[in-house]
Amino acid sequence: MIVFATLLGTTMATPVLAAGAAGEAGLDSAAATDIVVTASRIPLEPRQVGSALTIVTGKELKRAQTLFIKDALQDLAGVQITSDRPGDQVNVSIRGSDNNQVLWMIDGVRMGDPSLISTEFQSDNMITADIGRVEVLRGNQSSLYGSDAIGGVINIVTQRATEDGIRLSAEAEGGSYGTVSGGASILGKSGPLDFRLTATGYSHDGPSAADPLTAPAGAATEQDRYWRYGLSGRVGLALTDTLSVQALGFWQKARTDFDNDSDFDNIPDDTNDVARKREYAVAVKADYLSLDKRLRADATISRFATNRLYFGPFNDPSVGDVFKGTKDAANVNVGYDGGIWSVALGGSLEREKTDQTTFFSGTFAQRIDTKAIYGEVALHPVENLTLTGAARVDDNSRFGTFDTYRGTIAYVVPGIGGADSVKFRASYGSGAKAPGLYQLFDPSFGNPNLKAQTSEGGDAGVDILFDRFTAQISYFFNRTKNKIGFEDLGGFNFKYAQFDRAREQGVEVAFTLKPVDGVEVNQSFTYLDAKKSDNGGLFVDIGRPRHSGSTAVTWTPVEPLTLTARARYRSRNANSFGGVTAPYAVVDLLAAYRVNDRIELYGRIVNLLDKPYQMTFGTNALDRAAYGGVRVRY
Template identity: 35%
Template sequence: MTPPYRLLLLATAAFAAPALAQETPADVVVTAAGAPQSVNETGDAITVVTRDDLEARQTVSIADYLATTPGISVTRSGGPGTLTSLSIRGAEATQTLVLIDGVRVNDPSSPGGAFDFGSLLSGSVERVEVLRGANSVPWGSQAIGGVVNIVTERPPEAGVAARANAEYGAADSVVANGAVSGRSGALSGALTAGYLRSDGISAAADGTERDGYRQIGGSARLGIDVTDGIGVDLRGYYAHSKIDLDGFPPPAYVFADTPEYSTTQELYGYAGVHADFGSFRNRAAFTIADVNRDNYDPGVGAAALFIGRGRSERYEYQGDYRVLDQLRIVAGAEHEDSRFDDGTTTASTGTTSVYGELIVQPVRQLTVTGGVRNDDHDDFGSHTSIGANAALALATGTTLRASYAEGFKAPTLYQLHGAYGTPSLEPETAKSYDAGIEQALLDGRVRVGATYFHRDTHNQIDFDLGTFTYANIARARASGVEVGIALRPIDAFTVSANYTYTRARNRTPGANFGHDLARRPRETVNFSADYRFPFALSLGGTVSVVGDSYDDAGNVTRLDGYVLAGVRAELPVGERFALYGRIENLFDERYQTVFGYGTVGRAAYGGVRMRLD
């Protein structure tokens, strides 16, 4: 890391720890056990982001907020809407499981099965849970690096609520969102809609032509209480995006401006029933994820040059039985059918899974969770995963956490059956553990913590240049520490900061053994502060420091570290409205997260927000 960044890291490290401001004892999460559980009863490391957090930061892209949380690094191949990848604790982007309203949304038509965070906007989102570390017992395939669980707008406890915002800013950007939700008798529901348009920037760092982005989307939710403890849940999510692209035009065939563009349609649905019989809770559901991608080059013709059609259908049952106050059993069975079509190859596969977890509290302060899962895949056969974690919450405000978990990732349909596929591929596997401590002081106004983590990944699938096919040839190791602090000295003033050190290394025998994994900065620091004046004006700022990394496995092309700073303000106007504005990349930092791809410079935005509840 270059000396200026090192100095800033040292100056900021005094504020270090996981983002604990949202992780209060009242929080309930589902990413740890796959069922509701108090965050203080799990040994897993989890960050919770609420709607209030997103609005306080004036967040448009969920990835931008997550990039400032512990253990996460984000790369973006250009401006808004371009391919955006998220790595948790140095894992591959393809090894992060993403859910929206209980639906697994990783794209079956993607070569590696990664979810593109470039299209995930904040307008519909009420809550985000991020679990850091492997956790395949409740979640199955892809939960090697961690799990990102997105929850869209939910109805209030009673009555009607509504919110809306609209903003305008740099690159002729327009953002508009609206949401309405309510509950009356046996019915509850929520509906959101959003629109974004931006001229963007050139995806090619040396280009001059702006690559624009547009998205329309929304979410819907309906709940029907049939009788006491029994109900029906229906959820849906839709997004349609268009992004201009750059490519490799003749005769030079170097990355440059082109008229190419891509469209993506995402449709996710959930239909389920729940039935609670005293201490025995049951849930059964059918989910569907359908992603259509099309790439066009008007210079070649009107027809799509590439298509990607990915679809998964999932049937699942979960039982949650509290046998005693000190003993809880969570168990389930699932079956998923997935298929893809790239215009040349069509393939499908199925996976049947069963899992079980015991959650035990031998004493009130200690919670121990252990579980096992078996996945039977049509192509590679059976795989078993285990995991265990423990949390000790003391009356002194100290919480000790520890976890061990195994993760696995099934080979994708493209890796198995695509043009360069290998039908005999085995799943990627990982073993990870972490241990941490958190301390709450002054009635929770000060929260500090630290976590050490380690993960070994084997059988990782990579492209074999010797055979020009996919093969289980890669190994990786990642270890590091996440530390931080959250302060609220007075109700009007909040400060939080976190520092992450990640050493993600290639352990594959050969020329790149021991090298840093590509695009994994070793050090990141994030600092944020907000203050509300007595006359209601709010001012805030965020600083992110990202260390050096490499763009390639050979560690030849260096990506220099960078510092991003932003400021924001919001002023209420009456009881229902507020004016807000922000400046991103305040010092107009020039940097790259992917070599050769541009990034947004200094940019200002302003808008108005309305809320009714």
């Protein structure tokens, strides 16, 4: 999907300390005064953040040559994805969460499709173009962001011009499976006005989405094509020294051939299923910051809308199954910095609507409104110690209110290996996830009596930042109840019901090591124990790999040339819908050569050893493939 900017890859999660946010693929650090947007409604320096947070900078993203953001996310500790195939439906899990328990934002604007089974953001088509940085916040965040944030928050912050002038950039790539990809951006600033406009496109011709290893005999021969294209941009204007406004948005269109499970044996085989999708987002924002930097306020009005069409043997044969969803939102936030204390207050209004026509369920149109208020306090009682507490109340027009809370602590140990190089942190809080409109009102399967899912969880860890070594280590746990699942009423009659429980716990480890000049080692690893219980039964595996990780070694033999060897690996995984994926390790080689300050050539070989593997049971991953491209800027 086209987003407001570009994400071109990363390799692992690293800590956030006062020296800045060192991203996965290197030790490029932000300034000590950088503000973390996502971790708190109160502007905090990285050293003051008590949550597990990864910041990936734009420079670090380009090195891994990743066209789709989901491939960058799989290299972050604590984050797992279900498919690395371009355009394939992907679920993003943070610490074992479901995809609908992860909140996505772009420049602080909430994304989410109300026409899906449960309101969530599908990042299948999110291609990379001009991202300034990505902030991945792990753990319960509902006290700050309401529903959808049980697992965590992914906030994409797009590039903005900070110096007068105009900058042009373009990129083109081609390779295996008839892959063609490209894009161009114009970004500029003139006095109080800044702007950006980006156009991108991508297509490939296969291979089959159903894996020949598990598909029925003679199946998995159809080549499943995928394409997408879109536009995105933003424009900002500083009205005064204290007041600024901006407008931003994107539009995109995509088409995917995919293989369905036509005989209900939980194994995809060749079908003629096709999905078409259009989506857009628009937002207008106003920001106020007093001259003494103590009082700040912001207001946002936004809309996110999708239109999905499905064609296949289980869909309407004439016009396809139609799913339309719209999320409208208005948010106001006010904060004040009192020195050793800071406070923030805010509220939001949100309306979700869907209009659906399907072969199985017929037609229905529904909407739901949510009002919310929140408050947060940050205290700095002594030097190097930061405490935060937050609470929120959401009032839903269909099933009443639910409240959430969160507390964090961060302490930077002075004098160990240099200033602010070791931080201990911990957090604990509750989360909530509202049922989706489909779950509530679908004529065949809906249950209007559903309530919000609730959870409680926390983490404890340490962040380390030295000149040649950075690390982040966390232990985490979460418990969710009132999860929504299918209840079998007999006679092929199913209804959504609330009886499931889930519990997740594990350890995240990530580090970056530069043993000598010109060599860099990046490592991420996640141990995850994720289980669920249906209708009061025993806890069983929820369908997440217990072990996953990524290792990358980058060598710069001469300044213009960069070489990287990367391995991604996962343990076996028992899919919750049947089938078991085998453990695997996939090796990639990447190279980039900077011709001059304006031109860079790059290429990569993916799955160098031609390893057969599946991230989701029955779904085909790419064989050995080669790609090459060029980046130009002026």
